[in-house]
Amino acid sequence: MSQEPSKVGRRNFLNYLVAVVATGVVVGVGTYLAIPKESIEKTVTTTVRETFTKTVTQTVTQTSSPTTTITPDSWWADASKKYAGTTIRVLTESVPPSLILQKYVPEFEKLTGIKVEFEATYYDDVYAKEMADFAAHTAIYDVLYVEIEWLGAYAGAGYLFPVEDMIKEHPELTDPNLDLQDFVALDERKYKNKLYTLPYETFGYLYYYRKDLFEKYASDFKKEYGRDLQVPKTMEEYEDIAKFFTGREPNLYGHLAQAKTHNALVCDWQNFHCMFGSPDYEKNFIDPNKMRSSGVVNSSWAVEALEYYIKLLKYAPPGALTYTWDEAGAAMQEGLIAQGPFWGDWALSMFDPSVSKVVDKIGFAAFPRLSKNPEAKTMNGCASGWGINADSKHKEAAWLFAQWTKRKGFDAIWMKDAGVLGRKSSVNDPLVQEVNRKFGNLFTALLDASKYYYFPLRIKEYSEMKTAAEEPLGLAVNGKLSAKEALDMLATRWDEILKRSYP
Amino acid sequence: MRKSEGRPWIWLLPSFFLLILVGIIPFFILLYLSFSDYFLLYPDIPRVFVGFKNFKNLVFDPWTYNALQTTFTFVGIALPLEMLIGLGLALLFSRPFKGITLLRTIMLIPLVIAPLVTGLIWNQMFNPDFGIVTYLLHSLGLFLNSGPTIDPSTALFSVAVVDIWRWTPFVMLIILSGILALPKEPFEAARIDGASRWQIFKNITLPLIRYPLTVAFLLRFMEAFKIFDEIWIITGGGPGDATRVVSIHNYKIAFYRWDLGYGSAIALFLEYITIILCAAFYKILQKSE
Numbered sequence: 001m002s003q004e005p006s007k008v009g010r011r012n013f014l015n016y017l018v019a020v021v022a023t024g025v026v027v028g029v030g031t032y033l034a035i036p037k038e039s040i041e042k043t044v045t046t047t048v049r050e051t052f053t054k055t056v057t058q059t060v061t062q063t064s065s066p067t068t069t070i071t072p073d074s075w076w077a078d079a080s081k082k083y084a085g086t087t088i089r090v091l092t093e094s095v096p097p098s099l100i101l102q103k104y105v106p107e108f109e110k111l112t113g114i115k116v117e118f119e120a121t122y123y124d125d126v127y128a129k130e131m132a133d134f135a136a137h138t139a140i141y142d143v144l145y146v147e148i149e150w151l152g153a154y155a156g157a158g159y160l161f162p163v164e165d166m167i168k169e170h171p172e173l174t175d176p177n178l179d180l181q182d183f184v185a186l187d188e189r190k191y192k193n194k195l196y197t198l199p200y201e202t203f204g205y206l207y208y209y210r211k212d213l214f215e216k217y218a219s220d221f222k223k224e225y226g227r228d229l230q231v232p233k234t235m236e237e238y239e240d241i242a243k244f245f246t247g248r249e250p251n252l253y254g255h256l257a258q259a260k261t262h263n264a265l266v267c268d269w270q271n272f273h274c275m276f277g278s279p280d281y282e283k284n285f286i287d288p289n290k291m292r293s294s295g296v297v298n299s300s301w302a303v304e305a306l307e308y309y310i311k312l313l314k315y316a317p318p319g320a321l322t323y324t325w326d327e328a329g330a331a332m333q334e335g336l337i338a339q340g341p342f343w344g345d346w347a348l349s350m351f352d353p354s355v356s357k358v359v360d361k362i363g364f365a366a367f368p369r370l371s372k373n374p375e376a377k378t379m380n381g382c383a384s385g386w387g388i389n390a391d392s393k394h395k396e397a398a399w400l401f402a403q404w405t406k407r408k409g410f411d412a413i414w415m416k417d418a419g420v421l422g423r424k425s426s427v428n429d430p431l432v433q434e435v436n437r438k439f440g441n442l443f444t445a446l447l448d449a450s451k452y453y454y455f456p457l458r459i460k461e462y463s464e465m466k467t468a469a470e471e472p473l474g475l476a477v478n479g480k481l482s483a484k485e486a487l488d489m490l491a492t493r494w495d496e497i498l499k500r501s502y503p
Numbered sequence: 504m505r506k507s508e509g510r511p512w513i514w515l516l517p518s519f520f521l522l523i524l525v526g527i528i529p530f531f532i533l534l535y536l537s538f539s540d541y542f543l544l545y546p547d548i549p550r551v552f553v554g555f556k557n558f559k560n561l562v563f564d565p566w567t568y569n570a571l572q573t574t575f576t577f578v579g580i581a582l583p584l585e586m587l588i589g590l591g592l593a594l595l596f597s598r599p600f601k602g603i604t605l606l607r608t609i610m611l612i613p614l615v616i617a618p619l620v621t622g623l624i625w626n627q628m629f630n631p632d633f634g635i636v637t638y639l640l641h642s643l644g645l646f647l648n649s650g651p652t653i654d655p656s657t658a659l660f661s662v663a664v665v666d667i668w669r670w671t672p673f674v675m676l677i678i679l680s681g682i683l684a685l686p687k688e689p690f691e692a693a694r695i696d697g698a699s700r701w702q703i704f705k706n707i708t709l710p711l712i713r714y715p716l717t718v719a720f721l722l723r724f725m726e727a728f729k730i731f732d733e734i735w736i737i738t739g740g741g742p743g744d745a746t747r748v749v750s751i752h753n754y755k756i757a758f759y760r761w762d763l764g765y766g767s768a769i770a771l772f773l774e775y776i777t778i779i780l781c782a783a784f785y786k787i788l789q790k791s792e
Contacts, residue, residue, distance in 0.1 A: 128758055135543050153544045251632070261741035319631035321653040321742050327630075336632060464544055467759040471566070471744065478655055478743035500548070 070409035071177045076111050076400070079173050083397040084113025090401065091129060092145035094120035095345055097201050097418035101405055104414075108404050114397045122326075123147075124263075134159040139391035142398035146197045146387035148188055149456040149463055154387065155191035156460025161388040164195040166399050173396055175403045182408070184421045188383035188455050197385025198402045203344035203420040204453045205271060205367055205379035206445055207231065208256070212361040213338050217248065231363070234371040235275070235308075238339070242315035245338035255315035256328055256340025261474025264324035266466050267380045269309055269473050271341060271367070273297070274454050276305035279375040281454035285465075286494075291502035293465075293494035298487035306476060306483040313477065316340070321477065333357060341367050341379070344449070347442050348419035348435075364445035366452055381453030421446055461497050468493040536767035543761035557768035567769065569744055570752035573659065577748055578727045580663040581670075585723055586716070588667065589674025594704075596675070597682040611676070613669045622736025625665045629737060652738055655745040662734045662746055666727065674719045681715030682708065717788050721781050728777050749773055 092098040098120045105116050119141075121129070126145055133140045134157070146154060154160050167174050180186055183199035190196065214229050221229035221244055232238040242254030258264035277284035287296050296302070313320060317336055319327065329346045331337055333356040349355055350362045367378050386402035388395050405414075411422040412429035419435075419442055426432055427443055436443040456462055469490050476486035537557055541550045561567050596607055613621065628636045631650030640646045646654065651661040685708070693703050709716075731750040734740065740747035740755070753773065757766025 131543055131758075131761060157544060157546045260739055261743060262739055317632050318648050318650060318653060322631060322650075322738070331632060334633070460545065464760055467755070474741055475743045478741070478745070480655065480743045500545070 069177045071175050071407055073111055075176070076108075076404060080112035080114055080397070080400050083394070083400065085115075086394050086397045087115040087117060088142040088392075088394050088397045088401060089117045089119065089140060090143040091119050091121070091126060091141040093123050093126050093147075096349055097345060097414070097420050098145070100417045101414060104405075104410075108401060112397075112400065112404075114401065116401060130154075130159075133389065134391070137391050139389055139393060142389055142392040142394045143402055144387040144389055145200070146385050148381075148383045148385075148458070149466055151189070151191055151196060151385075152456075152458045152460045153463040155194075155196045155458075159390055160196050161390045161392070161395055162194050162196045163189075163198050163385075163388065163399075163402075166388065166395065170396060170399065173399055175407060177408050178403060179408065179423075182423045182425050183406075184424055184450070185381070185383040185453075185455070188381070188458075189385045191458050197387045198406060199383065199422070200385050200406065201345070201418065201420040201422060202381070202383045202450075203446060204381035204449060205267075205341045206344045206347065206449055207339065207365045207367040208332060208337070208342050208347075208350075209339040209363050209365070210335075210337070210358065210361055211363045211440070213245065213252075214363075217244070220244075231365045232339075232368045234368050236371060238368045239312065239315075241339055242312065246315045248338075251317075251336055252338055253315060253317045253336055254338050254340075255312050256332065256337045256342055257309075257313055257316040257320040258323045258325055258328045259313060259316075259321045259477045260324050260327075261470050261478075262324050263466060263470065264328070265473050265477065266469045268341075269306065269469075270380055270454070271378055272305045272309040273302060275370055275376050275378045276301045276308070276373060277376060279377060281377045282457055285457060286498070291498050293498065294491040296491075297494065298484070298491040302487055303483045306473075306487060310477055310483065332362075335361075343382070344442075344446055345382075345418075345420050348417070348439060351439050363440040364442050366445060366449040369452070376452075377454035378452050379449055379454070381450070381455045383455060415443075421450075461501055464497050465494050468497060533767050533771055536763050537771045539764045541763040541767075543763055553764070557765045558772070560765060561768050561772060566744070566747075566752060567749070570747050570749040573744070573746065574728060574730075574748040574750075577659055577663055577666075577730065577746075578724065580660060581666045581727050582720070582723055584663075584667050585671050585674050586720060588671045589719065590678055590716075592671065592675040593678035593682055594708075596679055610672045612672075614672050614676075616669075618669070618732035619736060621665065621669050622733040625668075625733065626737045629661060653742050655742050658738055658742055658745040662737055665733050665737065666730060669733070670723060670726070674723060677715050677719040677722075678712060681712040685711050713788070717785070720788075721784060724784065725777055725781060728780075729773065 092101075102118050102120060105118050108114065109116055127147070127150060130141065130144055130150075132138075134154070144160075146160065155162075167178075180195070184202040186195070186199055188202075189199050209231060218229045221227075221241075224244065225240055229241065229244075232241055245252055245254035247253075258268050274281050274284050282288070283296070284302075285297060286293055317323075317331055319331070323331065325343055325346070328342060329349065332340070332342060332346070333350060335357045344364075347362075347364060351359050353359050369376060369378050386405070388398045388402070392398055404410075406422060408423065408425065412426035412431050415422045415426045416429075416431045416435040419439075421427070421443070427447065432443055456466070472481065472486040472489040472493070475481040475489075476483055481489070538552055538554060539550050540548065540553045540556070542548055592610065596603060596610075616624075628634045629650060629652040631637050631646075631653050634650070637646065637650045640651065646657075651657045689707050689711075690703060693707055698706070729750050730748060731754065734746050734748060735751060735754070738746040740751040749769070750773070753766060753769045756762050756769060760766075
């Protein structure tokens with residue numbers, strides 16, 4: 001499903017450049033006349049090349065799209081004057097997007113005088129620390145990484161100060177070019193139609209495959225299966241490829257799974273569950289009329305889906321039963337996997353020679369679908385956001401920091417290193433497009449895959465429901481329960497949770 | 504006599520204050536929570552007194568029952584082996600030989616490694632795809648296409664091996680200190696009377712080191728019964744529920760599902776069962792004297 005980027009000739013390029021400059025001049029003059037003089041000083045319209053100096057890593061040249069309006073540093077400095085000297089604490093997950101962002105934090109501190117204590121830790125720990133902070137009302141953290149599956153619980157419990165309220169109450173602290181509609185999957189950050197978090201990163205599962213192995217074994221595959229070895233469009237094709245590659249070389253497997261009794265297993269299972277279910281994915285988990293799961297998650301198609309998930313495990317490394325995303329990512333980097341579904345935020349790490357043995361060998365695409373159910377969603381989407389702790393005493397400084405990390409112009413610089421989606425306008429940025437070309441069409445695949453993303457339910461019970469699913473599924477993949485028995489147990493557990501809120 | 508020496512309780516105050524702060528107060532909070540419905544995820548659900556509801560759930564919860572069974576199996580594997588190997592090593596190190604100091608120091612290394620790090624090290628060694636333990640087992644023709652920690656029938660034994668590796672030096676240290684403090688006369692007299700080594704060990708050494716043995720047994724029992732770190736890192740309680748010991752079960756209830764009422768009830772139950780079993784063991788050992 002990957003697309004070749006269109007080529008632009010020199011003549012066309014010059015034409016575009018002239019058009020861009022002319023448009024910029026017109027927009028600039030228009031803006032100058034339309035906006036009061038003092039606010040013009042705060043806004044810079046980028047019609048020409050703008051050079052950003054990355055104080056920590058390197059200097060890069062970035063061309064923003066002609067219509068991108070970037071808030072100048074002076075605005076951030078002015079807005080934060082009142083809060084200079086304040087210390088805020090940020091808690092996030094220690095994955096590449098956050099670790100890359102961390103490098104830029106000193107720039108914010110220098111610009112605003114707000115001190116930032118940036119803490120990145122592993123996924124489960126983020127959740128535990130945030131919950132402990134909320135429960136004790138200690139307000140240790142001001143800016144919080146809010147994973148979409150926690151949003152319902154946090155917002156439902158009143159643990160977050162809604163971003164929407166912050167915008168209303170503090171227009172003077174809100175980036176004039178915040179442009180919320182520019183964020184990918186904005187609605188996924190809403191709870192009961194209210195925006196609670198500022199979109200931080202959006203990604204989801206992708207289909208990872210080894211380009212080198214696909215080339216190397218193209219003729220062998222054709223001999224055996226009578227068709228070309230290419231990125232599978234259907235699960236039937238996927239299964240053939242999985243079977244073909246498993247054992248083809250020592251320690252080579254045709255499928256990747258994260259089947260430890262852990263949240264990772266639930267994410268993996270949900271892909272297959274939704275693959276067999278309705279394209280209206282929320283109905284695959286709960287009957288909206290009864291607000292119960294029985295008869296839905298344990299229906300015959302659901303049992304078939306779990307059985308299929310378990311069946312494919314024979315093509316995955318034996319260790320897959322102990323894998324979460326960390327081990328699965330390491331297996332991919334080690335070169336054990338020829339193809340498989342995996343989280344997109346790990347994509348760029350496959351090109352890092354310090355951790356990966358498959359540099360330049362990986363390609364990405366959307367995950368295949370069942371030929372009998374082509375419209376179904378097949379990939380778990382992750383839409384996390386920056387939340388502001390409702391107990392925080394530094395909400396304003398926290399809000400400034402959150403916006404600064406997602407400001408126009410910078411987002412593309414971050415995105416090209418982070419390998420996840422931020423703003424829609426950043427996708428076409430030359431920097432991002434260059435990374436796309438260089439690294440297996442990653443962003444094209446992400447956008448393509450996003451059509452088949454499903455997102456966690458935004459109900460306050462979801463977080464508990466997901467945890468309660470770990471054990472039944474764990475027992476099923478380890479052969480202690482049949483798929484039907486496991487799903488019956490899961491349905492009973494989910495109903496018990498739902499009963500509390502919907503008696 | 505100086506004035507301050509007449510008021511020893513003043514010197515006890517800091518420890519007493521600390522004990523109240525980290526021991527007594529949390530215990531009463533735990534007690535209160537165990538009789539309440541308290542879900543951290545749903546602060547809108549009122550925190551109400553529910554009597555023995557959480558304890559009733561505990562009795563009828565098959566997961567708790569399974570976790571207890573797994574815990575007893577784990578203790579049943581790890582504790583006797585730790586005691587036996589620890590005793591053997593203590594006897595070995597009680598006689599001087601060349602390099603004893605170096606060997607003794609090496610033996611103590613597992614003890615000074617943090618449990619979390621121990622878990623991480625063994626997790627890598629047991630890794631089913633590239634772990635050294637799995638590799639060695641594969642080369643012996645064992646666990647092909649599998650691994651000791653991913654096979655539900657061997658996972659618990661595998662984590663018990665880690666516990667034995669980590670805690671045997673501790674048992675050895677306690678028993679060794681007991682052996683080195685023994686008087687020499689009974690041994691000399693026994694040798695003069697022509698007693699064999701086995702007779703000396705059975706009739707003199709063993710009875711004389713019964714106190715360090717009891718201390719080591721009770722301490723290890725209490726620790727093994729609430730094991731968490733290593734298992735959490737290596738298997739997370741899996742595969743399936745094969746290594747889901749009661750501490751992991753408790754953690755999942757309290758800090759994954761945030762059901763603090765039920766989680767507190769399990770913690771309290773765990774506390775009491777440990778105390779009761781330790782008291783029972785102590786009585787049995789006292790009687791056998």
